[in-house]
Amino acid sequence: LGRHGDDQRSNGFEYNGVRFSQDNLHVFAGLCAVDTHEHVEQMLRALQENGQVCTRMGAYKPRTSPYAFQGHGKSCLPWVFDLAGKYGIRVIAMEILHESHMDEIREALEKTGHPTGVMLQIGTRNTQNFELLKAVGRQQTLPVLLKRGFGITLEESLNAAEYLASEGNTKVVFGLRGMKSNLGDPHRNFVDFAQVPAVKRLTRMPVCIDPSHSVGSRDVGPDGIMDVFHVTAQGVVAGANMILVDFHPDPATALVDGPQALLLKELPWFLEDV
Numbered sequence: 001l002g003r004h005g006d007d008q009r010s011n012g013f014e015y016n017g018v019r020f021s022q023d024n025l026h027v028f029a030g031l032c033a034v035d036t037h038e039h040v041e042q043m044l045r046a047l048q049e050n051g052q053v054c055t056r057m058g059a060y061k062p063r064t065s066p067y068a069f070q071g072h073g074k075s076c077l078p079w080v081f082d083l084a085g086k087y088g089i090r091v092i093a094m095e096i097l098h099e100s101h102m103d104e105i106r107e108a109l110e111k112t113g114h115p116t117g118v119m120l121q122i123g124t125r126n127t128q129n130f131e132l133l134k135a136v137g138r139q140q141t142l143p144v145l146l147k148r149g150f151g152i153t154l155e156e157s158l159n160a161a162e163y164l165a166s167e168g169n170t171k172v173v174f175g176l177r178g179m180k181s182n183l184g185d186p187h188r189n190f191v192d193f194a195q196v197p198a199v200k201r202l203t204r205m206p207v208c209i210d211p212s213h214s215v216g217s218r219d220v221g222p223d224g225i226m227d228v229f230h231v232t233a234q235g236v237v238a239g240a241n242m243i244l245v246d247f248h249p250d251p252a253t254a255l256v257d258g259p260q261a262l263l264l265k266e267l268p269w270f271l272e273d274v
């Protein structure tokens with residue numbers, strides 16, 4: 001990935017008709033967690049109406065509490081992929097927590113018959129799950145979004161990305177999603193988008209930002225603009241290549257992270273702003 005003496009620049013990789021590189025930008029707006037068929041369909045229809053071919057959809061959710069909703073898992077994959085196909089979605093960013101989830105996704109994709117693909121997301125809690133990284137790196141069909149660890153150095157997170165590459169998968173996007181801090185940050189996490197150019201300088205990876213998990217709320221500034229919009233703008237100006245952002249047709253009923261989800265009517269504004 002450009003870390004070990006190989007400074008050859010790259011123009012990224014293509015997956016399912018979508019090119020990911022350090023020179024372009026894709027928005028992955030979608031549901032943090034798949035809940036109802038109706039909500040998924042409303043989300044995907046809105047994306048199609050706004051010319052989008054990428055989304056985020058969580059089937060397996062890493063929750064702080066074991067009593068919280070853990071995601072529908074394998075059971076929702078067939079209908080989520082069918083709906084994605086129906087609305088022309090080419091790439092879904094979907095987190096996996098275990099090697100078996102990757103197999104479940106690949107099996108369900110093979111069965112759908114639609115040209116929809118998945119970018120495997122490895123979340124901040126698994127950034128240093130080295131056995132998972134090696135297993136995901138061994139398969140080279142599906143690209144990977146690796147999020148930085150929220151409590152480790154950038155260097156350590158970049159090395160985690162190398163675990164994927166060292167096993168053969170170089171289709172890796174690196175995700176910034178904010179850091180844990182005890183400094184009384186007004187946001188859920190300390191926003192780290194100033195590191196976009198640093199990651200691009202140090203590696204060949206396209207860089208993703210996740211304003212939703214960084215800010216963690218729909219808080220609005222004195223200018224009447226949501227902090228999510230502001231930090232997204234900062235990340236884009238800094239050179240981000242991908243934006244993972246939570247939307248929901250009815251945030252009050254969302255099973256995960258409703259308070260940070262944007263409304264579907266805000267999607268065109270968000271895209272225009274980007």
Ligand code: PEP
Nearest residue numbers: 032123124125147177213
């Ligand atoms: C997510 O994107 O749904 C998520 C849980 O993100 P993170 O791993 O950054 O917390």
